Amino acid sequence: MAGLFVLLGVRALSSGDDGDPADTAYRAGYSLGPFLLAVLLLAAAGAAQFLARRRRRLTAERQLPAQRELWQRRRQVWQAAWLCRRCRVAFLPAASVGPDVPASSPVAPEEFPLLVTATADRAFGPGAAAG
Structure with missing residues (x-):
């Protein structure tokens, strides 16, 4: 105008x-x-x-603050994960994130960010035990 x-x-x-x-x-x-x-x-x-x-x-x-807390949770799960370069798989060992978090099945490295997000939501989500 x-x-x-x-x-x-x-x-x-x-x-x-x-x-x-x-x-x-x-x-x-x-x-x-x-x-x-x-x-x-x-x-x-x-x-x-x-x-x-x-x-x-x-x-x-x-x-x-909420974004920072979410990032910290995902970083904790990311650091608990293991990567086998020879097999080209990533996985979470049993109880690596928390005492009640089971081991994950091996996933391709391309799918690993989705595994981290899902595990962080499950381990630290509203229904998870405080820890």
Whole structure:
């Protein structure tokens, strides 16, 4: 919209004086009004963008402790895992993450991140025993 008003302002400036002895204030408003509207629209858009960016940043900062805790859980499971390079499999030994977590079946290294996520959710999820 602001660009449209700027184009209208340029058109008004380039149209020249039509010989109408109109009031000076009217001529100034007619030629500079579209530019003023464009500036107001750009200021409103800038303020809306600033507020939206601030809201996203505050939301991300509120979620940071939970994200950090999730990362710590997954890192603990990742460190407890074993990788057999000769066999090209990864697995979790029994009770490596917690006393009630069974051993996992061997998985391909490409599937290992999914195993880590699922094991961390099972071992530290809401239904898991505190430990």
